[in-house]
Amino acid sequence: MKKLSLEPYKGTRDFYPEDMFVQDYIFGVMRMVVESYGYQEYDASILEDTELYRAKTGEEIVNEQTYSFKDRGGRDVTIRPEITPTVARMVARKRKELAFPLRWYSIPNLLRYERPQRGRLREHWQLNVDAFGIDGMEAEKEMITIAYDIMRAFGVDDKKFVIKINSRKLVNYFLNDYLKLNKKQSYDVSKLIDKKNKMKEKEFRGAMESVVAKKDKVKKIVKFLRAGEVEEVGWVVKRVKKVEKGKNGKRGDETDGIEKVKEVVGGLKKLGIKNVVFDPTLMRGFDYYTGIVFEVFDANPKNNRSLFGGGRYDDLVGIFDVEKVSAVGFGMGDVTMKDVLETYKLLPEYESVADLYICLLSSEYANFAHDLSGDLRKQGLNVAVDFTGRKIGAQIKTADRQKIPFVLCVGEDEVKSGKFKVKNLGSGEEKVADQAGIVRIIR
C-alpha cells in the first residue's frame, strides 16, 4: 500500500494544542469586544446550495475560487467561501419574525480554491460582524469603532494601522454617470483600481487606457484616485448637481456619497478615532456593497497591506424576494490577524489548560489518584493524572513539556499522611500541603 500522507490537505492547517491556544486567544478577544456591543452569535452549515453564490457574488469567485461539486443526489453544492450570503439568507428566511435591528456575529471557517500564499490559505476562519436594520451612518460608525476596539484590545497601537473609507455610491456615480462608462467597463475599472497598489503607475495607466479607451477619462480617473480628502472630489459633483437640480432638485448619489464619507470620517474623529482617512482607491472585492466601504491597513510602510474590511450592503437581503433590510458589516480573518500579532509580538505564551499533573509512584495508587483528582476538580482545578506506570522522572518531564504549571507525586507516604509536595515547575518551588492547601497554592 502507498504510504499515507501525514500532512493536512494543501492550503489548510492542523491545529495542535499550541496552535489552538493562539486561535482561541484571537477568537476570545474578538468575542469579548463584539459581545460588549451586544452582538449575538449565529452560525450555519459549511455547505450551501451553489445558487446562493451564483445569485450574488462576483462571477470570478463562483466559477473558479470555490469548492463546488454535485452531491450524490445531483444537487449543486458549495463549501462557503464567505458567510455574508448565508447570513443574508438567514435574515430573509425569518424576515417577519426577527426583531430588528439585529446585531449578529459569527466566526466561521471559509474555503476558497486558490494557490496558498503568505496570509492567504485555502481555509481560514473569519470573524463576521453585521448589523441589520440601521439606515443611518451610526451603523458604519459602530462597525468601524468595533474594528478599532478589536485592534486596540489585541494591543495594536493606533499608529500601526489606518482605517480607509470610501463610498461605493460615489465611485459608481463617478464611473457610470460622470464618465459614462458601460457596465463592463465600470466593472473592469473597479477591479483595476482594486489592484492599483500592486501595479506600477505606468502599468496601471496602460491597463486603464485599454479598458476605457479615452485618455481624458483616464486622466479624470487618476485625478479622482489622487484625492486625499473627500472635499477634493467635489468637482465630480458640481457639474452634475446643476443637471440634477435642473431636473428635480434632489441630491444625487455623488453628493450623498461625499456627505456620508464626511459624516463617518468626522464622526469617528469626534469619538476619538484619529487614524481614519478617505481613500478613493478603496473598492473592496465583492460587488454587493451599496454605500460606505472601509478597510483597515497595516501602516507599516514595508508591509502596507489590507488587513480586513467591510461596508454597507443594503440590497443583499432583498434578493431573496423579501422586503429589503439595510445592512452593514465587516469580516476579519484569523490568518492575517495572527500574522499581525506575531509581527508585533502581541501573542500570549502558551499555557496548558491543566493546572496540576499528578504522578504515581506505582499503579496501585491509581484509585487514590482518581479520588484525589476528583475532589480537586470539584473545587475548580483542572487535573490530569499520569497512569502510564513509567518512572517518576518521565512522568514529571511530561508535565514540564506540556507546560502544566504544577505537579505532585503520590506514593505510600502521601497516601498515609494526606500531605503532598506541590511543585511549581516554572519556579522550581516546592510546598507541602494537604488537599485544601493544594487548591490554595495553585489558585
Added chain:
Amino acid sequence: MKKLSLEPYKGTRDFYPEDMFVQDYIFGVMRMVVESYGYQEYDASILEDTELYRAKTGEEIVNEQTYSFKDRGGRDVTIRPEITPTVARMVARKRKELAFPLRWYSIPNLLRYERPQRGRLREHWQLNVDAFGIDGMEAEKEMITIAYDIMRAFGVDDKKFVIKINSRKLVNYFLNDYLKLNKKQSYDVSKLIDKKNKMKEKEFRGAMESVVAKKDKVKKIVKFLRAGEVEEVGWVVKRVKKVEKGKNGKRGDETDGIEKVKEVVGGLKKLGIKNVVFDPTLMRGFDYYTGIVFEVFDANPKNNRSLFGGGRYDDLVGIFDVEKVSAVGFGMGDVTMKDVLETYKLLPEYESVADLYICLLSSEYANFAHDLSGDLRKQGLNVAVDFTGRKIGAQIKTADRQKIPFVLCVGEDEVKSGKFKVKNLGSGEEKVADQAGIVRIIR
C-alpha cells in the same frame, strides 16, 4: 430569475442566536468537564485527502456516506465524516516531538451523506475526547468517567442512561478463532449484531444463518449475545485456554478481553459509577477498535437508543508507518445530546448576550449614547444602542423581543441630569441611577 431558496442545504441547520445559545451551552458543559481532566483542544481542516479514509474506515462509509470530490487540481478530497482519522494523522505527524500521554479534545463539525432523519443529520458537531499513550485500563476508566461526568453535568440522572461495555478482542476471538468464521463472515456478523436491536429475533436468526451457513454456529452466537455478565461467556474461553496453554502457555485475546471487561466494569463501580453493564451485542460501527468498546444508551424503555460511545484503537496511529501509540477515545454528537436535553427539559432558557439596551428619544443623542455605552462597556457591561430613530416604544419592544434584560432611554433630561431610569424588562421594576449606579443595578 428562479426564486432563491431560503432554506439551508438539505440535512443541515441554521443556527440563529437562540439555537447558537443552546449549542454554546452544550459545548460549554462539554468543555468544562473535559478540561477539568486536563484535556487540550485541537482542530484541523474540514477537508482531508480521501486516501486517509480509504486507508482505515469501513468501506461502506468511504464509498457512499461521505462527501468526496475531486478538487480543481484533480486531487481526491473528502469533507471529514469523523475526526478520528485526522487526529491519528496529527499524532503520527509529530510522533517524535509530542510529550505522551496526550489528552486531547475537539468539537468539529462532521458531514455524512445520508438521508436526514430524527437524530441523524448530514452535518453535526461532535465532541471527540482522546487519550494517546496510556496502555492500561485506567484510560478506559477515565474516558467513561468523563462521559458519565458530562451526562451528570447536563443534569441527566444516572437512572436515565446505561453505559454498556464490550471487548472487541473478545468478539473477534469468538468469531474468528472459536467459530472459525472467515473475514467476510466475521464482518457481516458484526454488522448484523450492530443492527440486532432494530431487528426481530426471527429475522435476526435468519439473516445470521444466511451468513454463517451452520445452525449450531448461529446457536452459539445467540448464546454469546445473551450473556448478561462477562462471566457468562467463560465457556468461550475454557476450550481454547487448553489449546493455547498447550502451545505456549500465554493468555489469549479471549481471556484478556474478559479480564479487561471485568476490570473496567468493576473499577467504574468502585469509583461510584453504578449504571455500567457488560453487553456482548455492542459492536460499534467503525472497524478500528482493538479493545474495550463502550456506548451510552438512553435507559428510557420507550426510546432505548444509543447516545454516543467510543473505545480503544491501538493500531490506528501505526497505519501511518510510525511507531504505534495506544489510544482510547469517544465521540458525543450535538444533535443527539440536544434531543436528550430537550426530552428531559434540561436546556437553559435563552439569554441575550447584551445586558442593557439604550434607547434614544432623538438621534441628536447618538454621540452622548456612544460615550455612555463606551464607559459602561469599560466597566464590563455589554451594551447595545438603538440608532434606528424609531419611536421609543418600538425601541423598547426590540429590547424586549430580543430578551435583553435592562433598558434605559436617553433624552434631554437624562443628558442634563446624568440620571437614568433603568428598567428591568423581566420584572418591570424601574430604578433611577447615575452611571456608576447603572453598573450596580445590572450586576
